[in-house]
Amino acid sequence: DQIIIKNGRHPVIEQINFSEPFIPNDCYVDTGENRLLVITGPNWSGKSTYLRQIALITILAQIGSFVPADEAEIGIIDRVFTRIGASDDLTRGQSTFMMEMNETAQILHHSTPKSLVIIDELGRGTSTTDGKSIARAVLEFLYERKIKTLFSTHFHELTEIPIPIKNFHFLIKEEGKKLIFLRKLSEGGTDKSYGIHVAEMAGVPGSVVKRAFDLVDTVYNDEGLNGHVVKKTNQDEKNSILSNREEVPSQRKQKTVQTFLFKPKHNGTISVLEKEITEIDLESLT
Ligand SMILES: Nc1ncnc2c1ncn2[C@@H]1O[C@H](COP(=O)(O)OP(=O)(O)OP(=O)(O)O)[C@@H](O)[C@H]1O
Ligand SMILES: [Mg+2]
Structure with a gap:
Protein backbone atom coordinates (compact mmCIF):
# COMPACT_ATOMS: atom_id res chain seq x y z
CA ASP A 1 0.00 0.00 0.00
CA GLN A 2 2.74 2.42 -0.87
CA ILE A 3 3.59 4.87 -3.60
CA ILE A 4 7.32 5.44 -3.79
CA ILE A 5 8.61 7.52 -6.67
CA LYS A 6 12.21 8.64 -7.16
CA ASN A 7 12.74 11.59 -9.49
CA GLY A 8 9.28 11.42 -11.00
CA ARG A 9 8.35 13.63 -13.94
CA HIS A 10 5.15 14.75 -15.64
CA PRO A 11 5.11 12.78 -18.90
CA VAL A 12 3.38 15.53 -20.89
CA ILE A 13 4.81 18.75 -19.43
CA GLU A 14 8.37 17.53 -19.77
CA GLN A 15 7.75 16.98 -23.48
CA ILE A 16 6.14 20.31 -24.25
CA ASN A 17 7.64 22.90 -21.94
CA PHE A 18 10.95 23.79 -23.54
CA SER A 19 11.30 27.14 -21.82
CA GLU A 20 12.78 25.46 -18.76
CA PRO A 21 14.16 21.99 -18.05
CA PHE A 22 11.75 19.73 -16.18
CA ILE A 23 12.71 19.36 -12.53
CA PRO A 24 11.96 15.87 -11.16
CA ASN A 25 10.53 15.31 -7.69
CA ASP A 26 10.17 12.37 -5.31
CA CYS A 27 7.06 11.10 -3.61
CA TYR A 28 6.46 8.83 -0.65
CA VAL A 29 2.92 7.94 0.39
CA ASP A 30 1.67 5.08 2.54
CA THR A 31 -1.31 4.30 4.75
CA GLY A 32 0.60 5.12 7.93
CA GLU A 33 2.39 8.30 8.91
CA ASN A 34 2.76 9.44 5.32
CA ARG A 35 -0.83 9.16 4.24
CA LEU A 36 -1.78 12.82 4.11
CA LEU A 37 0.54 15.12 2.20
CA VAL A 38 -0.31 18.82 2.27
CA ILE A 39 1.49 20.80 -0.40
CA THR A 40 1.81 24.55 -0.18
CA GLY A 41 3.90 27.02 -2.13
CA PRO A 42 3.64 30.13 -4.24
CA ASN A 43 1.38 30.44 -7.23
CA GLN A 62 -1.49 0.08 -12.70
CA ILE A 63 -1.60 -0.76 -16.41
CA GLY A 64 1.92 -2.16 -16.32
CA SER A 65 3.49 0.67 -18.27
CA PHE A 66 6.92 2.21 -17.90
CA VAL A 67 6.72 5.31 -15.73
CA PRO A 68 8.55 8.65 -16.06
CA ALA A 69 10.78 8.25 -13.00
CA ASP A 70 14.20 6.90 -12.05
CA GLU A 71 12.58 4.37 -9.75
CA ALA A 72 9.04 3.59 -8.65
CA GLU A 73 7.34 1.14 -6.35
CA ILE A 74 3.60 1.43 -6.57
CA GLY A 75 1.06 -0.81 -4.88
CA ILE A 76 -2.34 -1.77 -6.23
CA ILE A 77 -4.75 1.15 -6.16
CA ASP A 78 -8.52 0.57 -6.43
CA ARG A 79 -9.32 4.05 -7.73
CA VAL A 80 -7.64 7.38 -8.27
CA PHE A 81 -9.93 10.24 -7.26
CA THR A 82 -9.15 13.77 -8.35
CA ARG A 83 -10.61 17.14 -7.58
CA ILE A 84 -8.79 19.59 -9.77
CA GLY A 85 -9.44 23.03 -11.20
CA ALA A 86 -12.44 25.30 -11.21
CA SER A 87 -15.19 24.87 -13.75
CA ASP A 88 -18.94 25.00 -13.91
CA ASP A 89 -21.68 23.43 -15.96
CA LEU A 90 -24.55 25.85 -16.05
CA THR A 91 -26.63 23.71 -18.39
CA ARG A 92 -26.65 20.97 -15.76
CA GLY A 93 -27.41 23.34 -12.91
CA GLN A 94 -23.87 23.26 -11.55
CA SER A 95 -22.15 26.39 -10.27
CA THR A 96 -18.40 26.37 -9.70
CA PHE A 97 -18.71 25.78 -6.00
CA MET A 98 -21.52 23.25 -6.38
CA MET A 99 -19.38 21.27 -8.77
CA GLU A 100 -16.40 21.41 -6.41
CA MET A 101 -18.54 20.12 -3.56
CA ASN A 102 -20.15 17.41 -5.70
CA GLU A 103 -16.74 16.07 -6.59
CA THR A 104 -15.66 16.29 -2.96
CA ALA A 105 -18.78 14.39 -1.88
CA LYS A 114 -6.70 1.43 -1.26
CA SER A 115 -7.49 4.61 -3.20
CA LEU A 116 -5.36 7.57 -4.08
CA VAL A 117 -7.02 10.94 -3.61
CA ILE A 118 -5.64 14.04 -5.31
CA ILE A 119 -7.16 17.34 -4.25
CA ASP A 120 -5.78 20.41 -5.97
CA GLU A 121 -7.02 23.23 -3.76
CA LEU A 122 -10.37 22.98 -2.08
CA GLY A 123 -12.74 25.67 -0.87
CA ARG A 124 -11.63 28.49 -3.14
CA GLY A 125 -15.07 29.12 -4.55
CA THR A 126 -16.64 30.38 -1.36
CA SER A 127 -15.83 32.75 1.50
CA THR A 128 -12.36 32.26 2.91
CA THR A 129 -13.65 31.16 6.32
CA ASP A 130 -16.09 28.64 4.90
CA GLY A 131 -13.47 27.42 2.44
CA LYS A 132 -10.81 26.87 5.09
CA SER A 133 -13.26 25.13 7.37
CA ILE A 134 -14.49 22.77 4.66
CA ALA A 135 -10.92 22.04 3.59
CA ARG A 136 -9.87 21.19 7.14
CA ALA A 137 -12.92 19.04 7.79
CA VAL A 138 -12.22 17.13 4.57
CA LEU A 139 -8.57 16.62 5.55
CA GLU A 140 -9.60 15.31 8.97
CA PHE A 141 -12.11 12.93 7.40
CA LEU A 142 -9.56 11.54 4.93
CA TYR A 143 -6.99 11.16 7.68
CA GLU A 144 -9.37 9.24 9.93
CA ARG A 145 -10.34 6.90 7.10
CA LYS A 146 -6.63 6.25 6.34
CA ILE A 147 -6.99 7.33 2.72
CA LYS A 148 -3.81 8.16 0.83
CA THR A 149 -4.17 11.82 -0.08
CA LEU A 150 -2.18 14.57 -1.74
CA PHE A 151 -3.72 17.94 -1.04
CA SER A 152 -2.48 21.29 -2.33
CA THR A 153 -3.64 24.54 -0.80
CA HIS A 154 -3.03 28.24 -0.36
CA ILE A 163 -3.43 15.94 12.95
CA PRO A 164 -0.13 14.40 11.82
CA ILE A 165 -0.05 15.56 8.22
CA LYS A 166 3.15 15.71 6.17
CA ASN A 167 3.85 19.20 4.94
CA PHE A 168 5.74 19.93 1.76
CA HIS A 169 6.30 23.13 -0.17
CA PHE A 170 7.80 24.27 -3.43
CA LEU A 171 11.04 26.16 -3.11
CA ILE A 172 11.45 29.67 -4.40
CA LYS A 173 14.38 32.05 -4.37
CA GLU A 174 14.02 35.80 -4.05
CA GLU A 175 16.74 37.71 -5.86
CA GLY A 176 16.12 41.36 -5.23
CA LYS A 177 12.71 41.94 -6.75
CA ARG A 183 10.20 23.73 -8.92
CA LYS A 184 11.74 21.58 -6.22
CA LEU A 185 9.64 20.01 -3.50
CA SER A 186 10.95 20.39 0.02
CA ILE A 196 0.79 39.73 -6.49
CA HIS A 197 4.28 39.03 -7.86
CA VAL A 198 2.78 36.39 -10.09
CA ALA A 199 -0.01 38.78 -11.15
CA GLU A 200 2.70 41.23 -12.19
CA MET A 201 4.54 38.53 -14.13
CA ALA A 202 1.27 37.71 -15.87
CA GLY A 203 0.96 41.28 -17.16
CA VAL A 204 -1.57 42.82 -14.77
CA PRO A 205 -1.22 46.64 -15.21
CA GLY A 206 1.47 48.22 -13.01
CA SER A 207 -0.99 50.57 -11.30
CA VAL A 208 -3.19 47.64 -10.20
CA VAL A 209 -0.16 45.69 -8.98
CA LYS A 210 1.09 48.71 -7.04
CA ARG A 211 -2.34 49.25 -5.50
CA ALA A 212 -2.49 45.57 -4.51
CA PHE A 213 0.92 45.79 -2.83
CA ASP A 214 -0.21 48.96 -1.02
CA LEU A 215 -3.37 47.24 0.17
CA VAL A 216 -1.38 44.27 1.46
CA ASP A 217 0.85 46.63 3.41
CA THR A 218 -1.95 48.68 4.84
CA VAL A 219 -5.50 47.35 4.86
CA TYR A 220 -4.79 43.61 4.83
CA ASN A 221 -1.74 43.55 7.04
CA ASP A 222 -2.30 43.02 10.77
CA GLU A 223 0.54 45.41 11.55
CA GLY A 224 -0.85 48.14 9.37
CA LEU A 225 -4.12 49.91 8.95
CA ASN A 226 -5.98 46.66 9.22
CA GLY A 227 -5.45 46.38 12.96
CA HIS A 228 -7.18 49.69 13.23
CA VAL A 229 -9.96 48.80 10.83
CA VAL A 230 -10.58 45.45 12.47
CA LYS A 231 -10.76 47.01 15.91
CA LYS A 232 -13.20 49.55 14.61
CA THR A 233 -15.33 46.86 13.04
CA ASN A 234 -15.25 44.79 16.21
CA GLN A 235 -16.28 47.82 18.19
CA ASP A 236 -19.06 48.52 15.74
CA GLU A 237 -20.17 44.93 16.06
CA LYS A 238 -20.05 45.11 19.85
CA ASN A 239 -22.08 48.28 19.74
CA SER A 240 -24.68 46.75 17.53
CA ILE A 241 -24.84 43.63 19.70
CA LEU A 242 -25.21 45.83 22.77
CA SER A 243 -27.87 47.95 21.17
CA ASN A 244 -29.72 44.78 20.15
CA ARG A 245 -29.53 43.54 23.72
CA GLU A 246 -30.75 46.83 25.03
CA GLU A 247 -33.76 46.52 22.83
CA VAL A 248 -34.72 43.19 24.31
CA PRO A 249 -36.34 44.40 27.55
CA SER A 250 -38.44 46.98 25.78
CA GLN A 251 -39.57 44.32 23.31
CA ARG A 252 -40.48 42.05 26.20
CA LYS A 253 -42.74 44.70 27.59
CA GLN A 254 -44.97 44.31 24.56
CA LYS A 255 -47.63 41.68 24.84
CA THR A 256 -46.95 38.89 22.37
CA VAL A 257 -49.90 37.88 20.31
CA GLN A 258 -49.77 34.44 18.73
CA THR A 259 -52.31 33.89 16.01
CA PHE A 260 -53.54 30.39 15.20
CA LEU A 261 -54.28 29.49 11.64
CA PHE A 262 -56.30 26.43 12.58
CA LYS A 263 -57.68 27.22 15.95
CA PRO A 264 -59.74 24.29 17.33
CA LYS A 265 -63.40 25.06 17.89
CA HIS A 266 -64.40 25.60 21.47
CA ASN A 267 -66.46 22.44 21.52
CA GLY A 268 -63.45 20.41 20.25
CA THR A 269 -65.05 19.21 16.97
CA ILE A 270 -63.07 19.24 13.73
CA SER A 271 -64.66 20.12 10.43
CA VAL A 272 -64.24 17.87 7.34
CA LEU A 273 -61.99 20.48 5.75
CA GLU A 274 -59.73 20.71 8.81
CA LYS A 275 -59.46 16.91 8.88
CA GLU A 276 -58.47 16.81 5.23
CA ILE A 277 -55.85 19.50 5.70
CA THR A 278 -54.26 17.80 8.71
CA GLU A 279 -54.07 14.51 6.81
CA ILE A 280 -52.13 15.97 3.86
CA ASP A 281 -48.64 14.49 3.55
CA LEU A 282 -46.54 17.62 3.02
CA GLU A 283 -43.49 15.64 1.88
CA SER A 284 -45.33 14.17 -1.08
CA LEU A 285 -46.81 17.44 -2.34
CA THR A 286 -45.28 18.67 -5.58
N1 LIG B 1 8.85 20.26 -12.02
C1 LIG B 1 8.73 21.18 -12.97
N2 LIG B 1 9.75 21.43 -13.85
C2 LIG B 1 9.62 22.36 -14.78
N3 LIG B 1 8.56 23.14 -14.97
C3 LIG B 1 7.53 22.97 -14.15
C4 LIG B 1 7.55 21.99 -13.11
N4 LIG B 1 6.39 22.03 -12.43
C5 LIG B 1 5.67 23.01 -13.02
N5 LIG B 1 6.34 23.56 -14.05
C6 LIG B 1 5.85 24.67 -14.89
O1 LIG B 1 5.31 25.66 -14.05
C7 LIG B 1 4.01 26.02 -14.44
C8 LIG B 1 3.16 26.30 -13.20
O2 LIG B 1 3.01 25.12 -12.45
P1 LIG B 1 1.67 24.74 -11.68
O3 LIG B 1 0.49 25.13 -12.46
O4 LIG B 1 1.82 23.33 -11.31
O5 LIG B 1 1.80 25.71 -10.42
P2 LIG B 1 0.87 25.82 -9.12
O6 LIG B 1 1.78 25.78 -7.95
O7 LIG B 1 -0.21 24.82 -9.18
O8 LIG B 1 0.28 27.28 -9.25
P3 LIG B 1 -1.13 27.86 -8.67
O9 LIG B 1 -0.94 28.00 -7.19
O10 LIG B 1 -1.23 29.19 -9.33
O11 LIG B 1 -2.20 26.90 -9.07
C9 LIG B 1 3.49 24.83 -15.24
O12 LIG B 1 2.63 25.27 -16.24
C10 LIG B 1 4.73 24.21 -15.82
O13 LIG B 1 5.00 24.71 -17.11
MG1 LIG C 1 -2.27 24.97 -9.26
Whole structure:
Protein backbone atom coordinates (compact mmCIF):
# COMPACT_ATOMS: atom_id res chain seq x y z
CA ASP A 1 0.00 0.00 0.00
CA GLN A 2 2.74 2.42 -0.87
CA ILE A 3 3.59 4.87 -3.60
CA ILE A 4 7.32 5.44 -3.79
CA ILE A 5 8.61 7.52 -6.67
CA LYS A 6 12.21 8.64 -7.16
CA ASN A 7 12.74 11.59 -9.49
CA GLY A 8 9.28 11.42 -11.00
CA ARG A 9 8.35 13.63 -13.94
CA HIS A 10 5.15 14.75 -15.64
CA PRO A 11 5.11 12.78 -18.90
CA VAL A 12 3.38 15.53 -20.89
CA ILE A 13 4.81 18.75 -19.43
CA GLU A 14 8.37 17.53 -19.77
CA GLN A 15 7.75 16.98 -23.48
CA ILE A 16 6.14 20.31 -24.25
CA ASN A 17 7.64 22.90 -21.94
CA PHE A 18 10.95 23.79 -23.54
CA SER A 19 11.30 27.14 -21.82
CA GLU A 20 12.78 25.46 -18.76
CA PRO A 21 14.16 21.99 -18.05
CA PHE A 22 11.75 19.73 -16.18
CA ILE A 23 12.71 19.36 -12.53
CA PRO A 24 11.96 15.87 -11.16
CA ASN A 25 10.53 15.31 -7.69
CA ASP A 26 10.17 12.37 -5.31
CA CYS A 27 7.06 11.10 -3.61
CA TYR A 28 6.46 8.83 -0.65
CA VAL A 29 2.92 7.94 0.39
CA ASP A 30 1.67 5.08 2.54
CA THR A 31 -1.31 4.30 4.75
CA GLY A 32 0.60 5.12 7.93
CA GLU A 33 2.39 8.30 8.91
CA ASN A 34 2.76 9.44 5.32
CA ARG A 35 -0.83 9.16 4.24
CA LEU A 36 -1.78 12.82 4.11
CA LEU A 37 0.54 15.12 2.20
CA VAL A 38 -0.31 18.82 2.27
CA ILE A 39 1.49 20.80 -0.40
CA THR A 40 1.81 24.55 -0.18
CA GLY A 41 3.90 27.02 -2.13
CA PRO A 42 3.64 30.13 -4.24
CA ASN A 43 1.38 30.44 -7.23
CA TRP A 44 2.96 29.04 -10.39
CA SER A 45 5.47 27.03 -8.37
CA GLY A 46 4.48 23.54 -9.55
CA LYS A 47 1.87 22.17 -7.14
CA SER A 48 -0.73 21.20 -9.73
CA THR A 49 1.89 19.73 -12.02
CA TYR A 50 3.24 17.61 -9.19
CA LEU A 51 -0.18 16.32 -8.11
CA ARG A 52 -1.09 15.34 -11.67
CA GLN A 53 2.25 13.71 -12.23
CA ILE A 54 1.74 11.48 -9.19
CA ALA A 55 -1.77 10.57 -10.41
CA LEU A 56 -0.48 9.80 -13.93
CA ILE A 57 2.48 7.76 -12.74
CA THR A 58 0.18 5.77 -10.45
CA ILE A 59 -2.25 5.04 -13.29
CA LEU A 60 0.55 4.14 -15.71
CA ALA A 61 1.94 1.72 -13.13
CA GLN A 62 -1.49 0.08 -12.70
CA ILE A 63 -1.60 -0.76 -16.41
CA GLY A 64 1.92 -2.16 -16.32
CA SER A 65 3.49 0.67 -18.27
CA PHE A 66 6.92 2.21 -17.90
CA VAL A 67 6.72 5.31 -15.73
CA PRO A 68 8.55 8.65 -16.06
CA ALA A 69 10.78 8.25 -13.00
CA ASP A 70 14.20 6.90 -12.05
CA GLU A 71 12.58 4.37 -9.75
CA ALA A 72 9.04 3.59 -8.65
CA GLU A 73 7.34 1.14 -6.35
CA ILE A 74 3.60 1.43 -6.57
CA GLY A 75 1.06 -0.81 -4.88
CA ILE A 76 -2.34 -1.77 -6.23
CA ILE A 77 -4.75 1.15 -6.16
CA ASP A 78 -8.52 0.57 -6.43
CA ARG A 79 -9.32 4.05 -7.73
CA VAL A 80 -7.64 7.38 -8.27
CA PHE A 81 -9.93 10.24 -7.26
CA THR A 82 -9.15 13.77 -8.35
CA ARG A 83 -10.61 17.14 -7.58
CA ILE A 84 -8.79 19.59 -9.77
CA GLY A 85 -9.44 23.03 -11.20
CA ALA A 86 -12.44 25.30 -11.21
CA SER A 87 -15.19 24.87 -13.75
CA ASP A 88 -18.94 25.00 -13.91
CA ASP A 89 -21.68 23.43 -15.96
CA LEU A 90 -24.55 25.85 -16.05
CA THR A 91 -26.63 23.71 -18.39
CA ARG A 92 -26.65 20.97 -15.76
CA GLY A 93 -27.41 23.34 -12.91
CA GLN A 94 -23.87 23.26 -11.55
CA SER A 95 -22.15 26.39 -10.27
CA THR A 96 -18.40 26.37 -9.70
CA PHE A 97 -18.71 25.78 -6.00
CA MET A 98 -21.52 23.25 -6.38
CA MET A 99 -19.38 21.27 -8.77
CA GLU A 100 -16.40 21.41 -6.41
CA MET A 101 -18.54 20.12 -3.56
CA ASN A 102 -20.15 17.41 -5.70
CA GLU A 103 -16.74 16.07 -6.59
CA THR A 104 -15.66 16.29 -2.96
CA ALA A 105 -18.78 14.39 -1.88
CA GLN A 106 -18.00 11.64 -4.39
CA ILE A 107 -14.48 11.33 -3.00
CA LEU A 108 -15.62 11.22 0.61
CA HIS A 109 -18.33 8.64 -0.10
CA HIS A 110 -16.37 6.28 -2.32
CA SER A 111 -12.65 6.41 -1.52
CA THR A 112 -11.04 3.59 0.49
CA PRO A 113 -7.59 3.10 2.04
CA LYS A 114 -6.70 1.43 -1.26
CA SER A 115 -7.49 4.61 -3.20
CA LEU A 116 -5.36 7.57 -4.08
CA VAL A 117 -7.02 10.94 -3.61
CA ILE A 118 -5.64 14.04 -5.31
CA ILE A 119 -7.16 17.34 -4.25
CA ASP A 120 -5.78 20.41 -5.97
CA GLU A 121 -7.02 23.23 -3.76
CA LEU A 122 -10.37 22.98 -2.08
CA GLY A 123 -12.74 25.67 -0.87
CA ARG A 124 -11.63 28.49 -3.14
CA GLY A 125 -15.07 29.12 -4.55
CA THR A 126 -16.64 30.38 -1.36
CA SER A 127 -15.83 32.75 1.50
CA THR A 128 -12.36 32.26 2.91
CA THR A 129 -13.65 31.16 6.32
CA ASP A 130 -16.09 28.64 4.90
CA GLY A 131 -13.47 27.42 2.44
CA LYS A 132 -10.81 26.87 5.09
CA SER A 133 -13.26 25.13 7.37
CA ILE A 134 -14.49 22.77 4.66
CA ALA A 135 -10.92 22.04 3.59
CA ARG A 136 -9.87 21.19 7.14
CA ALA A 137 -12.92 19.04 7.79
CA VAL A 138 -12.22 17.13 4.57
CA LEU A 139 -8.57 16.62 5.55
CA GLU A 140 -9.60 15.31 8.97
CA PHE A 141 -12.11 12.93 7.40
CA LEU A 142 -9.56 11.54 4.93
CA TYR A 143 -6.99 11.16 7.68
CA GLU A 144 -9.37 9.24 9.93
CA ARG A 145 -10.34 6.90 7.10
CA LYS A 146 -6.63 6.25 6.34
CA ILE A 147 -6.99 7.33 2.72
CA LYS A 148 -3.81 8.16 0.83
CA THR A 149 -4.17 11.82 -0.08
CA LEU A 150 -2.18 14.57 -1.74
CA PHE A 151 -3.72 17.94 -1.04
CA SER A 152 -2.48 21.29 -2.33
CA THR A 153 -3.64 24.54 -0.80
CA HIS A 154 -3.03 28.24 -0.36
CA PHE A 155 -4.74 28.14 3.05
CA HIS A 156 -1.51 28.18 5.01
CA GLU A 157 -3.28 27.57 8.31
CA LEU A 158 -3.91 24.02 7.14
CA THR A 159 -0.21 23.23 7.54
CA GLU A 160 -0.65 23.57 11.30
CA ILE A 161 -3.80 21.58 12.01
CA PRO A 162 -3.49 19.17 14.95
CA ILE A 163 -3.43 15.94 12.95
CA PRO A 164 -0.13 14.40 11.82
CA ILE A 165 -0.05 15.56 8.22
CA LYS A 166 3.15 15.71 6.17
CA ASN A 167 3.85 19.20 4.94
CA PHE A 168 5.74 19.93 1.76
CA HIS A 169 6.30 23.13 -0.17
CA PHE A 170 7.80 24.27 -3.43
CA LEU A 171 11.04 26.16 -3.11
CA ILE A 172 11.45 29.67 -4.40
CA LYS A 173 14.38 32.05 -4.37
CA GLU A 174 14.02 35.80 -4.05
CA GLU A 175 16.74 37.71 -5.86
CA GLY A 176 16.12 41.36 -5.23
CA LYS A 177 12.71 41.94 -6.75
CA LYS A 178 12.94 38.85 -8.92
CA LEU A 179 11.47 35.49 -8.03
CA ILE A 180 13.16 32.31 -9.13
CA PHE A 181 10.90 29.27 -9.23
CA LEU A 182 13.05 26.27 -8.40
CA ARG A 183 10.20 23.73 -8.92
CA LYS A 184 11.74 21.58 -6.22
CA LEU A 185 9.64 20.01 -3.50
CA SER A 186 10.95 20.39 0.02
CA GLU A 187 9.76 19.27 3.44
CA GLY A 188 7.77 21.65 5.64
CA GLY A 189 5.06 24.20 4.98
CA THR A 190 5.25 27.76 3.76
CA ASP A 191 3.11 30.80 4.40
CA LYS A 192 3.84 32.74 1.23
CA SER A 193 1.89 32.74 -2.01
CA TYR A 194 3.57 35.61 -3.88
CA GLY A 195 0.23 36.07 -5.59
CA ILE A 196 0.79 39.73 -6.49
CA HIS A 197 4.28 39.03 -7.86
CA VAL A 198 2.78 36.39 -10.09
CA ALA A 199 -0.01 38.78 -11.15
CA GLU A 200 2.70 41.23 -12.19
CA MET A 201 4.54 38.53 -14.13
CA ALA A 202 1.27 37.71 -15.87
CA GLY A 203 0.96 41.28 -17.16
CA VAL A 204 -1.57 42.82 -14.77
CA PRO A 205 -1.22 46.64 -15.21
CA GLY A 206 1.47 48.22 -13.01
CA SER A 207 -0.99 50.57 -11.30
CA VAL A 208 -3.19 47.64 -10.20
CA VAL A 209 -0.16 45.69 -8.98
CA LYS A 210 1.09 48.71 -7.04
CA ARG A 211 -2.34 49.25 -5.50
CA ALA A 212 -2.49 45.57 -4.51
CA PHE A 213 0.92 45.79 -2.83
CA ASP A 214 -0.21 48.96 -1.02
CA LEU A 215 -3.37 47.24 0.17
CA VAL A 216 -1.38 44.27 1.46
CA ASP A 217 0.85 46.63 3.41
CA THR A 218 -1.95 48.68 4.84
CA VAL A 219 -5.50 47.35 4.86
CA TYR A 220 -4.79 43.61 4.83
CA ASN A 221 -1.74 43.55 7.04
CA ASP A 222 -2.30 43.02 10.77
CA GLU A 223 0.54 45.41 11.55
CA GLY A 224 -0.85 48.14 9.37
CA LEU A 225 -4.12 49.91 8.95
CA ASN A 226 -5.98 46.66 9.22
CA GLY A 227 -5.45 46.38 12.96
CA HIS A 228 -7.18 49.69 13.23
CA VAL A 229 -9.96 48.80 10.83
CA VAL A 230 -10.58 45.45 12.47
CA LYS A 231 -10.76 47.01 15.91
CA LYS A 232 -13.20 49.55 14.61
CA THR A 233 -15.33 46.86 13.04
CA ASN A 234 -15.25 44.79 16.21
CA GLN A 235 -16.28 47.82 18.19
CA ASP A 236 -19.06 48.52 15.74
CA GLU A 237 -20.17 44.93 16.06
CA LYS A 238 -20.05 45.11 19.85
CA ASN A 239 -22.08 48.28 19.74
CA SER A 240 -24.68 46.75 17.53
CA ILE A 241 -24.84 43.63 19.70
CA LEU A 242 -25.21 45.83 22.77
CA SER A 243 -27.87 47.95 21.17
CA ASN A 244 -29.72 44.78 20.15
CA ARG A 245 -29.53 43.54 23.72
CA GLU A 246 -30.75 46.83 25.03
CA GLU A 247 -33.76 46.52 22.83
CA VAL A 248 -34.72 43.19 24.31
CA PRO A 249 -36.34 44.40 27.55
CA SER A 250 -38.44 46.98 25.78
CA GLN A 251 -39.57 44.32 23.31
CA ARG A 252 -40.48 42.05 26.20
CA LYS A 253 -42.74 44.70 27.59
CA GLN A 254 -44.97 44.31 24.56
CA LYS A 255 -47.63 41.68 24.84
CA THR A 256 -46.95 38.89 22.37
CA VAL A 257 -49.90 37.88 20.31
CA GLN A 258 -49.77 34.44 18.73
CA THR A 259 -52.31 33.89 16.01
CA PHE A 260 -53.54 30.39 15.20
CA LEU A 261 -54.28 29.49 11.64
CA PHE A 262 -56.30 26.43 12.58
CA LYS A 263 -57.68 27.22 15.95
CA PRO A 264 -59.74 24.29 17.33
CA LYS A 265 -63.40 25.06 17.89
CA HIS A 266 -64.40 25.60 21.47
CA ASN A 267 -66.46 22.44 21.52
CA GLY A 268 -63.45 20.41 20.25
CA THR A 269 -65.05 19.21 16.97
CA ILE A 270 -63.07 19.24 13.73
CA SER A 271 -64.66 20.12 10.43
CA VAL A 272 -64.24 17.87 7.34
CA LEU A 273 -61.99 20.48 5.75
CA GLU A 274 -59.73 20.71 8.81
CA LYS A 275 -59.46 16.91 8.88
CA GLU A 276 -58.47 16.81 5.23
CA ILE A 277 -55.85 19.50 5.70
CA THR A 278 -54.26 17.80 8.71
CA GLU A 279 -54.07 14.51 6.81
CA ILE A 280 -52.13 15.97 3.86
CA ASP A 281 -48.64 14.49 3.55
CA LEU A 282 -46.54 17.62 3.02
CA GLU A 283 -43.49 15.64 1.88
CA SER A 284 -45.33 14.17 -1.08
CA LEU A 285 -46.81 17.44 -2.34
CA THR A 286 -45.28 18.67 -5.58
N1 LIG B 1 8.85 20.26 -12.02
C1 LIG B 1 8.73 21.18 -12.97
N2 LIG B 1 9.75 21.43 -13.85
C2 LIG B 1 9.62 22.36 -14.78
N3 LIG B 1 8.56 23.14 -14.97
C3 LIG B 1 7.53 22.97 -14.15
C4 LIG B 1 7.55 21.99 -13.11
N4 LIG B 1 6.39 22.03 -12.43
C5 LIG B 1 5.67 23.01 -13.02
N5 LIG B 1 6.34 23.56 -14.05
C6 LIG B 1 5.85 24.67 -14.89
O1 LIG B 1 5.31 25.66 -14.05
C7 LIG B 1 4.01 26.02 -14.44
C8 LIG B 1 3.16 26.30 -13.20
O2 LIG B 1 3.01 25.12 -12.45
P1 LIG B 1 1.67 24.74 -11.68
O3 LIG B 1 0.49 25.13 -12.46
O4 LIG B 1 1.82 23.33 -11.31
O5 LIG B 1 1.80 25.71 -10.42
P2 LIG B 1 0.87 25.82 -9.12
O6 LIG B 1 1.78 25.78 -7.95
O7 LIG B 1 -0.21 24.82 -9.18
O8 LIG B 1 0.28 27.28 -9.25
P3 LIG B 1 -1.13 27.86 -8.67
O9 LIG B 1 -0.94 28.00 -7.19
O10 LIG B 1 -1.23 29.19 -9.33
O11 LIG B 1 -2.20 26.90 -9.07
C9 LIG B 1 3.49 24.83 -15.24
O12 LIG B 1 2.63 25.27 -16.24
C10 LIG B 1 4.73 24.21 -15.82
O13 LIG B 1 5.00 24.71 -17.11
MG1 LIG C 1 -2.27 24.97 -9.26
